[in-house]
Amino acid sequence: xxxxxxxxxxxxxxxxxxxxxxxxxxxxxxxxxxxxxxxxxxxxxxxxxxxxxxxxxxxxxxxxxxxxxxxxxxxxxxxxxxxxxxxxxxxxxxxxxxxxxxxxxxxxxxxxxxxxxxxxxxxxxxxxxxxxxxxxxxxxxxxxxxxxxxxxxxxxxxxxxxxxxxxxxxxxxxxxxxxxxxxxxxxxxxxxxxxxxxxxxxxxxxxxxxxxxxxxxxxxxxxxxxxxxxxxxxxxxxxxxxxxxxxxxxxxxxxxxxxxxxxxxxxxxxxxxxxxxxxxxxxxxxxxxxxxxxxxxxxxxxxxxxxxxxxxxxxxxxxxxxxxxxxxxxxxxxxxxxxxxxxxxxxxxxxxxxxxxxxxxxxxxxxxxxxxxxxxxxxxxxxxxxxxxxxxxxxxxxxxxxx
Amino acid sequence: xxxxxxxxxxxxxxxxxxxxxxxxxxxxxxxxxxxxxxxxxxxxxxxxxxxxxxxxxxxxxxxxxxxxxxxxxxxxxxxxxxxxxxxxxxxxxxxxxxxxxxxxxxxxxxxxxxxxxxxxxxxxxxxxxxxxxxxxxxxxxxxxxxxxxxxxxxxxxxxxxxxxxxxxxxxxxxxxxxxxxxxxxxxxxxxxxxxxxxxxxxxxxxxxxxxxxxxxxxxxxxxxxxxxxxxxxxxxxxxxxxxxxxxxxxxxxxxxxxxxxxxxxx
Numbered sequence: 001x002x003x004x005x006x007x008x009x010x011x012x013x014x015x016x017x018x019x020x021x022x023x024x025x026x027x028x029x030x031x032x033x034x035x036x037x038x039x040x041x042x043x044x045x046x047x048x049x050x051x052x053x054x055x056x057x058x059x060x061x062x063x064x065x066x067x068x069x070x071x072x073x074x075x076x077x078x079x080x081x082x083x084x085x086x087x088x089x090x091x092x093x094x095x096x097x098x099x100x101x102x103x104x105x106x107x108x109x110x111x112x113x114x115x116x117x118x119x120x121x122x123x124x125x126x127x128x129x130x131x132x133x134x135x136x137x138x139x140x141x142x143x144x145x146x147x148x149x150x151x152x153x154x155x156x157x158x159x160x161x162x163x164x165x166x167x168x169x170x171x172x173x174x175x176x177x178x179x180x181x182x183x184x185x186x187x188x189x190x191x192x193x194x195x196x197x198x199x200x201x202x203x204x205x206x207x208x209x210x211x212x213x214x215x216x217x218x219x220x221x222x223x224x225x226x227x228x229x230x231x232x233x234x235x236x237x238x239x240x241x242x243x244x245x246x247x248x249x250x251x252x253x254x255x256x257x258x259x260x261x262x263x264x265x266x267x268x269x270x271x272x273x274x275x276x277x278x279x280x281x282x283x284x285x286x287x288x289x290x291x292x293x294x295x296x297x298x299x300x301x302x303x304x305x306x307x308x309x310x311x312x313x314x315x316x317x318x319x320x321x322x323x324x325x326x327x328x329x330x331x332x333x334x335x336x337x338x339x340x341x342x343x344x345x346x347x348x349x350x351x352x353x354x355x356x357x358x359x360x361x362x363x364x365x366x367x368x369x370x371x372x373x374x375x376x377x378x379x380x381x382x383x384x385x386x387x388x389x390x391x392x393x394x395x396x397x398x399x400x401x402x403x
Numbered sequence: 404x405x406x407x408x409x410x411x412x413x414x415x416x417x418x419x420x421x422x423x424x425x426x427x428x429x430x431x432x433x434x435x436x437x438x439x440x441x442x443x444x445x446x447x448x449x450x451x452x453x454x455x456x457x458x459x460x461x462x463x464x465x466x467x468x469x470x471x472x473x474x475x476x477x478x479x480x481x482x483x484x485x486x487x488x489x490x491x492x493x494x495x496x497x498x499x500x501x502x503x504x505x506x507x508x509x510x511x512x513x514x515x516x517x518x519x520x521x522x523x524x525x526x527x528x529x530x531x532x533x534x535x536x537x538x539x540x541x542x543x544x545x546x547x548x549x550x551x552x553x554x555x556x557x558x559x560x561x562x563x564x565x566x567x568x569x570x571x572x573x574x575x576x577x578x579x580x581x582x583x584x585x586x587x588x589x590x591x592x593x594x595x596x597x598x599x600x601x602x603x604x605x606x607x608x609x610x611x612x613x614x615x616x617x618x619x620x621x622x623x624x625x626x627x628x629x630x631x632x633x634x635x636x637x638x639x640x641x642x643x644x645x646x647x648x649x650x651x652x653x654x655x656x657x658x659x660x661x662x663x664x665x666x667x668x669x
Contacts, residue, residue, distance in 0.1 A: 002406060031643045056537025057556065058658040068559055070540045071533055073586060080406075082584070094561040098543070101563045220419040225450040232448075234416050263447045273408075275415035277450065286423055310561060323566050326420075385563050390570040392561045 002080045005203065006100040006132075008123035009109035011088035014140040016066050018109055018178035019085050020050030022200070025185030028074035029053060050178065054085055065089060069099030078204040088119050093358055094310045097126060097395060104208055106132045107199065108159075111141045112151055112175070115158045121166075121343040125360070128166050128345070129306060129397060131379055135163070135171050136202055138184075142191065143177040149193045166345045174199055213237040213272070214295035215246075216378055218325040219288040223277065230261055230277040231284045233326070236380040240292070241269035247291055248284045250299030250369035255282030287327035289371040289381065297381070299369040300401045302334070307386065307396035308342060308360045314386070314394060315354035321387035322365065324372055325380065328387075335364035362399065372398045407593050411444065414581040416565065417544055418448040421526055421579045422455075424569035428579070429456045429485070430528035431515075431669065434465075434473045435616040436601050437530035440590055441582060443599045445528075446480065457482045458518060458527075462510040463493055464618035472602045485522075489514035499620045503651055504659065506621075512667045516552050519576055526569075528579045529669050534586045535646055538660045545569060546578040552667025587646050588639045595632045606630050614646055621651035 007015045023029050037052045044061055046052075054070050055061060066087040073082050084099035086092075100106070106127045110120055127135065137159055145151040152175040163171055174183055175194050182188035183198045197205065215238030223230045240246075244257045259279035260267045270276045284290065291297045307314070314320075314333060322331035339349040340360040355361045375382030375397035386394035421428055430445060430453070432438045445453045459473060477484040489497075492509040499506045519527070533540040543559055545567035560568045569577060582590075594601055604613040611624035625648065629635040660668075 002409070027643075029643075030645045033645075054537065054540070056541065056661070058661060059557070067557060068541050070537070071584075072540060073534060095559065098559075098562045220416070221423045223449065225452075230450065232419055234412070261450065263450045273412050275412045275419070275448075326423075380564075383564060385561075385566045390568075392563065392566065392568055395561075395563050 002082060003105060003203070003206070003208065004082045004084070004103045005105045005107060006084040006086060006103035006127070007107045007109060008086055008096065008100065008127060009088055010111070010114070010117035010119040010123075011065060013088065013109045013111040013114065013117070013120070014178045015088060015109045016051035016055055016085050017049060018107070018138060018140065018184060019072065019083050020053035021178045021181055021184050022083065023053055023072060023074050024050060025181060026074045026076060026200075067092060068095045071099070076200050076204055081203070086123075088123075090119060090122070090358065093122070093126075096123065097130075097310070100127060100130055100132075103130075103132060105134050105136070105203065105206060108135055108137045109140050109178075110137060110155060110159050112139050112145050112155050113141055115155050116162050118343060120159070121162055122358075124163055124166055124168070125342050125345050126308065128168065129308065129360075131375060131397070133208065134206055135168060136199065137163075137171060137173045138178075138199055139173060139175045140178055142175050142182060143180045147175070147182070147188070147190045149191070152194075162344075172196065172202055174202060210272075213378060215240050215244075215290070215292045216297060216373075216381060217278070217290040218380075219284050219286055219290065220326050221286045222284070225277075228279060231280060232277045233275070235270050235272050235274045235276065236325075237272050237378050238292070239269060239271045245293040246280070247293055247296035248282060249289050249291070249297050249371045251283070251288070252299070253282055254293060255280045287325070287329075289325060297371045297373065298401070299371050300403055301369060302364060302366050302402040303372050304337075304362060304399040304402070305365055305384070305396040306340070306360065306362050306399055307394050309355055309357060309386075309394040311357060311391060311393040312388065313354050313356050322367055322370075322384050323387060324370060324384040327370055329368040329370050331365050331367045331386070333363055334366045337362040337364065363396075372401050374398055374400060407589065407596060410582075410585055410589055411447070411593070413584065414444045415448045417567070417579065417581040418445055418528070420565070420567055421528060421545075421581075422448070424567070425526040425577070427455075427522065427524050428526040428528060429458050429522070429524045431530070432457050432459050432473075433530075433616065434459065434469045434476075434602060435530075436590055436594060436605060437532065437582065439476070439601060440593060440599060441528065441530040442476075442480065442482070443597060444581060453480070453482060455483070456485045456522070458485045458487060458515070460511050460514050461486050461488045462514075462618050463488065464498070464510070464620055466604060466616065466619050466622075468602055468604055469616060472600075476600060485518070487514050487518040489517070499618070499651070503621060504663065507663055507668060508666055511669070512552065512663075516667060524576055526577045526579050528581060530582055531580055531669060532585050532587070532590075533583055536660055538664055539583075542580055542583060544580050544583055546580065548576055548578060548667060550575045554665050554667065556661075556665065588636065591632060591636050591639060595636065605635065613649065615650055617650055623649040625649055
């Protein structure tokens with residue numbers, strides 16, 4: 001099983017160090033790499049840091065900060081982990097989101113010395129919006145505070161309050177020192193007052209169960225192979241088999257699955273995740289979504305969404321493009337209901353005329369007919385990006401589809 | 404093998420997105436295991452026939468068996484093979500002897516640059532993986548290059564979920580990386596499962612084998628007794644050495660790879 005984890009948090013709270021430590025303690029660092037990094041640190045007159053295992057840009061080493069997201073993999077006794085390191089600096093939010101967008105679990109690193117800071121809040125807000133299922137808070141740098149239980153409790157309360165206001169309920173806290181390797185991979189002898197799991201134990205214990213969902217197939221294109229029309233795309237939810245009666249949206253036409261093609265041989269069925277080709281008795285084109293008769297998706301023209309803007313501004317009445325699934329449609333911002341603080345999740349302004357960079361809002365979007373689903377129901381069709389002049393400038397999730 | 408299926412599904416999805424988004428894509432093929440696996444994935448994505456050119460950058464310094472393997476597979480799979488060389492640099496006698504950095508840049512990057520300009524390719528599909536090198540771990544699936552081929556690694560585009568940006572800023576072409584998320588071990592398991600042909604140089608002879616294939620003067624074999632794919636898989640499960648430990652570009656100096664890649668290297 002592969003589990004995708006993102007490590008988030010404020011700058012200098014020790015995200016990269018924590019990942020470097022995970023790699024080192026799980027014996028995933030290749031031979032000679034430690035010596036290489038020690039030499040590099042010497043050359044650049046820096047003290048050795050576990051972070052240098054993953055901060056591979058020269059500029060990252062020089063500036064002692066992560067600029068862009070990195071994904072590394074390692075194996076514990078239970079699972080294969082893909083860990084995304086993300087920058088903790090405000091100017092790199094788009095890189096943080098890129099790294100976090102595939103994660104199922106998140107680790108929020110908070111320095112015991114500094115407690116909740118601006119990016120702690122912002123990252124927690126964004127992770128919540130991205131639908132992260134479980135969040136683990138590592139209270140890091142406990143070594144600097146002599147592994148004091150009281151300090152840990154103070155930070156836990158502080159972080160706990162911030163997370164509760166963002167809507168988190170089930171959060172675990174782990175006192176740790178990534179630099180010293182306490183409670184990351186190895187159980188700490190210096191914090192015997194803590195009886196909970198180490199970080200890796202906590203991650204290993206998570207069970208990611210999949211709930212059954214109705215069939216959704218997104219169409220990527222139509223190919224002509226051996227004089228037969230093949231609709232290629234991906235099953236993003238549910239199951240399909242030959243003979244199933246299906247509905248194509250937004251054209252709202254009914255048809256039937258005749259063949260399920262993969263190279264070199266046909267399949268009888270396809271399930272969530274599968275990239276396949278379909279032969280159907282009908283027409284479907286890029287951007288369309290297929291579902292089964294009885295549980296088919298609906299196309300809408302208006303929906304409420306929550307968006308975060310990463311570039312420029314977004315005003316009421318503005319027209320731009322929206323991408324959802326494989327669809328790309330024109331879209332208009334009909335209404336900006338509330339501007340939301342991307343730090344606290346609180347409403348900061350009702351009915352603003354526009355929002356700016358790194359700001360969030362609930363908006364009413366009007367589009368050409370488009371299949372969207374509530375993000376909490378089918379995330380793959382409940383999330384979208386906003387496109388302006390060919391640049392992806394914002395991300396959003398669907399709160400409610402209207403009609 | 405649910406995991407290999409997941410890897411394959413995602414790669415096929417990415418290849419089809421690239422095919423939908425670009426007018427003139429092409430795929431790069433070194434004849435090594437990774438890019439041969441990518442060709443296999445392309446055959447999966449497009450039902451046997453790859454609908455775009457396959458570029459082989461011939462530095463003139465490749466191992467002989469790489470050329471014979473290339474010609475055999477190109478024929479068997481009916482590839483639209485495009486062999487490119489930097490003739491000017493070859494004439495000038497550019498080689499690893501007068502500087503590896505310049506050699507890589509001129510014989511590979513420069514040759515590719517001219518080919519892209521001539522053919523107007525707007526996307527190049529490449530078989531790099533995150534776990535090969537720290538710098539490659541920083542890549543996007545769709546990664547823009549400007550007209551000078553530069554990789555602006557300090558300001559990479561937003562890439563949310565499966566929404567890849569096909570046009571970003573002043574880019575002239577996009578590098579598409581369909582197997583970015585695969586590990587070396589995954590590639591070998593996939594090669595085994597799908598029975599994908601690979602160059603015999605990967606298998607041990609006299610206690611040595613090539614783990615990564617490049618140009619003859621700058622690529623060295625590793626100590627290994629793995630004579631079959633099963634043995635290679637077993638070896639990799641416990642190996643702690645770097646995959647590219649036999650490749651000179653990675654070793655020269657720290658950040659050589661970053662500098663090569665910033666100039667358009669793969």
